[in-house]
Amino acid sequence: MASFEETGPRIPVVVSTRVDKIHPISRLSRTIRAIAVVVVALILLLPVVAMGITAFKSRNAVVSVPPSLIPVPNGDVLRVEANELKRDTGEISIARNFFAPTLEGFVFLLTERAQAGPARAAELRTQAQEGQLSIFDQIALDNGQEILGPSDYVARLRNSLIIAGISTIVSVVLGLFAAYAFSRFRIPGESDLLFFILSTRMLPPVVVTIPLFLMYRQLNLHDTHFGMILLYTVFNLSLSVWLLKGFIDEIPKEYEEAALVDGYSRLQAFVKVVLPQAVGGIAATTVFCLIFAWNEYAFALMLTSDTARTAPPSIATMLGRGGIEWSAIAAGSLGFLIPVVIVTFALRKYLLRGVTFGAIRK
Amino acid sequence: MATIELHQVEKKFGDFPAVKPMDLTIQDGEFLVLLGPSGCGKTTTLRMISGLETVTGGTISLNGRNVTWLHPSERDVAFVFQFFALYPHMTVRQNIVFPLQAERMAPADIDKRVAEVVKMLRIEHLMSQRPGTLSGGDQQRAALARALVRRPAAFLMDEPLGALDAELREAMRAEIKQLHIDQHATTVYVTHDQIEAMAMGDRIVVMSNAVVQQVGTPAEVYYNPANLFVARFIGSPGMNLVQGQFADQTVRFSGEQNYEVPAEWKPAIKKATGSNSVTVGFRPEAAHLSESGALVGEVYAVDIHGSYSMLHVKLAGSNGDFEIVHVRTDRRTNYPIGAQVRFDLNPEMVRFFDTSSEAAIQRENA
Numbered sequence: 118m119a120s121f122e123e124t125g126p127r128i129p130v131v132v133s134t135r136v137d138k139i140h141p142i143s144r145l146s147r148t149i150r151a152i153a154v155v156v157v158a159l160i161l162l163l164p165v166v167a168m169g170i171t172a173f174k175s176r177n178a179v180v181s182v183p184p185s186l187i188p189v190p191n192g193d194v195l196r197v198e199a200n201e202l203k204r205d206t207g208e209i210s211i212a213r214n215f216f217a218p219t220l221e222g223f224v225f226l227l228t229e230r231a232q233a234g235p236a237r238a239a240e241l242r243t244q245a246q247e248g249q250l251s252i253f254d255q256i257a258l259d260n261g262q263e264i265l266g267p268s269d270y271v272a273r274l275r276n277s278l279i280i281a282g283i284s285t286i287v288s289v290v291l292g293l294f295a296a297y298a299f300s301r302f303r304i305p306g307e308s309d310l311l312f313f314i315l316s317t318r319m320l321p322p323v324v325v326t327i328p329l330f331l332m333y334r335q336l337n338l339h340d341t342h343f344g345m346i347l348l349y350t351v352f353n354l355s356l357s358v359w360l361l362k363g364f365i366d367e368i369p370k371e372y373e374e375a376a377l378v379d380g381y382s383r384l385q386a387f388v389k390v391v392l393p394q395a396v397g398g399i400a401a402t403t404v405f406c407l408i409f410a411w412n413e414y415a416f417a418l419m420l421t422s423d424t425a426r427t428a429p430p431s432i433a434t435m436l437g438r439g440g441i442e443w444s445a446i447a448a449g450s451l452g453f454l455i456p457v458v459i460v461t462f463a464l465r466k467y468l469l470r471g472v473t474f475g476a477i478r479k
Numbered sequence: 480m481a482t483i484e485l486h487q488v489e490k491k492f493g494d495f496p497a498v499k500p501m502d503l504t505i506q507d508g509e510f511l512v513l514l515g516p517s518g519c520g521k522t523t524t525l526r527m528i529s530g531l532e533t534v535t536g537g538t539i540s541l542n543g544r545n546v547t548w549l550h551p552s553e554r555d556v557a558f559v560f561q562f563f564a565l566y567p568h569m570t571v572r573q574n575i576v577f578p579l580q581a582e583r584m585a586p587a588d589i590d591k592r593v594a595e596v597v598k599m600l601r602i603e604h605l606m607s608q609r610p611g612t613l614s615g616g617d618q619q620r621a622a623l624a625r626a627l628v629r630r631p632a633a634f635l636m637d638e639p640l641g642a643l644d645a646e647l648r649e650a651m652r653a654e655i656k657q658l659h660i661d662q663h664a665t666t667v668y669v670t671h672d673q674i675e676a677m678a679m680g681d682r683i684v685v686m687s688n689a690v691v692q693q694v695g696t697p698a699e700v701y702y703n704p705a706n707l708f709v710a711r712f713i714g715s716p717g718m719n720l721v722q723g724q725f726a727d728q729t730v731r732f733s734g735e736q737n738y739e740v741p742a743e744w745k746p747a748i749k750k751a752t753g754s755n756s757v758t759v760g761f762r763p764e765a766a767h768l769s770e771s772g773a774l775v776g777e778v779y780a781v782d783i784h785g786s787y788s789m790l791h792v793k794l795a796g797s798n799g800d801f802e803i804v805h806v807r808t809d810r811r812t813n814y815p816i817g818a819q820v821r822f823d824l825n826p827e828m829v830r831f832f833d834t835s836s837e838a839a840i841q842r843e844n845a
Contacts, residue, residue, distance in 0.1 A: 371564035374531050377551040378558040379629070380581030389577075393568040 165454070170216075171447035172223070176260075178216035179443040185216035192217040222444030224256045226270055226452075233263040270449060273431040278456060279342055280427060281410035284349035288406050289399060291350070292357025297387060299358070300365040301373075311359070318355045326419040333420055340421045348416055353406040360405065364398025365391065400467035404460060411457050428453050481542040481555075481632035481665050482507045483528060489536035490523050497523045499689045500537060505633075508663045510656075512680035514670060516712070520689040521669045522637055528667060529558050529635050541632055552581070557626035559636040563618045565610035571621045572606040578629045596624045599658070615643045619651055623658065633665040640675065652678060673713050677701065685709050701762075703830065707837040710760050710830070718760045719804040721794065722834055725749070725757045734795035734802075736774055741826035747842050748831055756834040763789060763807040765828035772821030778814045779803055790814055792822070 170186065171179060175193055178185045185196060192215035199212035233241060241258050244250050250258065257264045295314075299307060329348070330339070338344030368391060376386035392399075418430040432449045435442065461468070483505040490498040498520040505511045513521040526532035528539060530551035538547045546554050557578075565574050572593065579589045597603050600620045610618055619639060626634055639655070640648045656679050659666055670676055676683050677697040685692040685700060685708075693705035704710035710718035723730040725748055729737045738759060740748060748757060766774075768790075776792035790806040806822055814820065831840040 369562070369564070371560045371562060372566060374551075375558065375560060375564040375566070375625075376577070377531065378529055378554075378556060378635075379578035379625070380552040382550070382552065385581075390566055393566075 168447045168450055168454075171444055172451045173218040173220070174216050174444050174447075175219050175221050176442075176444065181216070183213055186214050187211075187216070188218040189215040190217060219256070220252065221256055221260070222442070222448040224253050224264075225442045225445035226448045227268055228253065228257065228264045229266050229268050230257050230262040230264050233258070233261060237263060269426075269431065270428075270452070273426055273428045274452060276342070276421075276425055277411060277428040277453070280345045280349060280425070281407055284346045284353060284410045285403060285406040287346070288350045288353035288357045289361075289403050292354055292361050292402065293395075293399065295354075295358045296361035296365050297391065299362050301370060311362075314355045314358050317351065322352075322413075322415045326415055329416070330419050338420075340423060340425045342425050345417070345421060345425050345427070348420070349410040349413065352413075353409055356409070357402050357406055360402045361395070361398055364395050364402075367398075368394050397467040400464040404464055404468060407460055408457060483633055483665060483667070484540045485524075485528070485537065486540075487537035488524070488527060488534055488539060490520070490527060490532065491535045496689045498527070501691050503684065503691070503694065505665060505667060507665055510659050510666045510668065510679060510681045512668045512670060512676040512683045513686060514673060514676040514680075514683050514712075515686035515692075517671055519686040521671075521684075521686050524686070525635050525637055525667055525669045528633075529556055530554050531558070555632040557629055557631040557634050559622050559626050559634065559639045561638040561641045563610070563622040563639075563642070565618060565621055565625070567609065567611055570607050570609055571602065571613070571624075574610065574621060575624045575628050578625060582629075592628050592630075596627045599627070599661075600624050616647045616651060619643065620654075623655070627658070627662070631664075633667065636666065636668045638670055639668075640670075640672075648675075655679065674715065677713070685712065687712070702828070703839065704760070705839050707758065707760075707832050710832070710839075714762060716763065716789070716805045718762055718830070719766070720758050720760050720832070721802060721804065722756065722758045725752055725755045730757055730759055732794065733797045733800070735797075736794070738824070739773065740831075741829065743842060744829075744831060744840075747840050751831075751833050751840040757840070758832040758834045759824075760830040760832055761804075761824050762828055763805040765825045766804070766806040766822045767825065768806065768808055768820055768822045770821060772823045774822050774824070776804070776820055776822070778816050778818045778820060780816065781814055783810070786810060788812075788814075790820070792820060 170188070173188065174185065178193055178196070181196060181200075185192070189195065192212075194217075195212040196215045199210040199215070202208050202210060203213065238258070238261060241250065241254070241263065245255060245258060254264055298304065299311060304310065333339040333344055336344075338347070372390045372394070373383075373386040376390045377383065381389065412429060413427070414429040414433070417427045418433075421427065421430070428449075432446060432453060435446050435449065483503075485501060485503040487500040487502060488498065489496070489500045501524070513524055515521045523532055527534050530546070530549060530553075534547060538545055540546060541554060541556070551558075565571075566577065569577065575593055575596065576589055579592060584592075597606065600623060602617060602620050602624060605613060605617055605621065610621060613621065622639070636655075640651055643651060652675060659679075668676075668679060677700075680697055682694060682696055683700050684694050687708050693700055693709045695703070695705075700709060700713050704713060704718065707720060710720060721732055723732040723738065725731075725740070728745065729739050731737050774794070776794045778790055779793040780791040782789040782791070788808050788810050790808055791803050792806050794802045794804055796802055806820075808814070832838065833840055
């Protein structure tokens with residue numbers, strides 16, 4: 118075999134793994150870019166971190182000034198002492214930023230509670246001493262409350278999962294077939310149809326909620342899972358058709374033609390040859406559709422009330438109930454965040470190529 | 480193995496005719512080349528035979544079976560694409576096995592078949608690789624293996640060498656030709672490269688503007704082009720074509736030169752040209768330089784080809800206009816640019832064309 122020196126690299130070297138071959142300016146600009154990315158990432162992560170911390174704070178710690186940021190066991194007591202010290206002597210201590218991590222927010226989020234009367238509270242306290250109370254009951258008791266039953270948060274989250282999940286799958290599958298047809302066949306009025314599909318996205322949701330509300334009431338689709346799945350599917354279909362058409366356009370049609378000549382039907386060729394190559398596009402489209410359906414607020418607020426109510430409007434309405442339980446809201450948001458994070462993380466390797474919309478050629 | 484018959488096959492895209500009604504019979508075991516410039520309808524014809532494109536008229540039969548409206552998968556033909564179309568998400572072996580799986584062949588038979596073609600094409604060592612990692616030639620071999628493994632009735636190849644570099648193209652040309660001799664399978668091969676067509680084809684179908692211009696063996700197409708298009712298209716450079724007026728015995732070119740028409744051609748030309756305008760055609764090798772040559776020209780340029788030289792000779796026309804003809808000459812003599820040369824035409828290799836209809840004039844007793 119000929120040595121590298123004689124023949125040179127087989128392909129032009131654009132990026133080298135040899136550090137000494139990279140120009141210093143290029144190395145510097147890379148460092149600067151890396152720093153910029155890290156800074157942006159930190160800024161974007163800040164609200165999430167704040168949310169995460171808040172979810173584990175007690176009522177007092179949530180509203181403390183200066184903000185308590187450092188989780189320390191017994192931190193609430195230390196903070197109060199430090200604040201008193203500041204008031205009395207003017208001495209500033211780091212303990213002013215302490216808070217004690219607690220599951221209070223999660224208890225408030227997941228349970229329905231009532232104020233325990235003095236007699237009931239005493240009864241509960243004896244039970245607690247005998248070790249008969251669960252952690253949740255104990256936390257409620259510390260706030261003078263008694264747990265009556267589970268809250269509807271889990272049900273709302275389940276609704277969100279069902280509605281967003283099914284509508285995403287349906288819109289991606291239907292979108293795939295539609296995109297394939299648009300990409301591969303001569304369709305009369307193709308551009309008009311594509312524009313029509315896109316136009317379903319042109320009005321902001323708020324504008325169409327009222328007519329939709331009236332229609333849904335007439336059709337008995339109001340506050341049903343089916344109604345919400347249908348609505349989100351329709352809304353996502355335009356996105357999925359357009360996105361997937363771009364991805365399928367990129368796959369040369371010769372591959373399917375080869376499969377056709379090799380003895381496969383159109384559908385078999387689609388499944389065996391097109392789908393494996395469109396995986397990246399499908400993953401990207403899935404994430405986009407899922408995020409829309411998962412985050413959707415306006416329709417859900419108007420068109421659901423109980424059985425099919427999704428998480429976004431239900432978390433938002435927590436603000437209105439009695440005192441504002443910031444830690445419960447933060448805990449709810451945290452739980453709401455997790456499914457999308459998991460899906461996005463699982464599909465991340467397809468996303469980079471996916472979001473560039475085929476701008477990069479192979 | 481199979482005979483392919485096209486009867487009045489036609490393809491229109493909207494109102495635009497891609498292939499005008501054509502008749503063609505491809506014999507069993509024949510290597511037929513569809514040749515023509517891009518957009519002439521040769522690929523469309525091939526795709527209609529494969530079923531990837533529907534016909535808008537006519538019938539196609541394979542071994543006497545009418546396949547005009549059959550799905551590509553039911554025609555028992557293999558297609559080799561210009562860019563190979565190897566499935567990028569499968570290994571070479573999976574690619575080759577793919578058509579056999581469609582037939583639901585038993586795994587043991589599959590192994591036997593695959594081993595056979597893989598040995599024939601010498602790609603044993605590539606079986607577990609993905610097509611993307613292969614060189615152009617190996618991709619081509621894998622694509623050929625995928626076609627061969629099925630033992631189809633006919634092979635259809637759409638510029639299979641178009642994506643390769645020149646050196647490799649020549650080697651693969653020989654390889655494909657050898658495979659054909661070995662397998663003796665009916666093959667329809669599309670190319671725009673006339674050298675490839677001449678080298679590989681048993682017969683060549685020259686197409687232009689959606690119309691078949693000529694069907695013939697490479698020699699026929701080269702020596703007896705049916706019309707001016709074929710004369711120009713085949714050969715590099717193409718046939719020299721000089722227009723003139725036929726008068727009794729001679730053709731008079733615009734530069735006041737006379738060319739004495741060989742006796743055997745006179746009656747045919749007289750009969751064919753109503754307007755007396757005739758185009759004289761001759762291959763560069765049909766002209767030979769000599770002191771006493773009947774035609775006079777001036778050396779315009781010389782291309783040294785090593786084994787021979789190609790002279791570009793300027794024939795004076797009317798009003799300072801001129802025409803360039805190519806004359807092939809031996810490599811030893813030097814011709815300075817601007818020198819006057821005289822040459823004669825080999826009477827056996829001169830052809831005449833009706834200038835207005837562009838068709839070749841046929842000799843009656845030929």
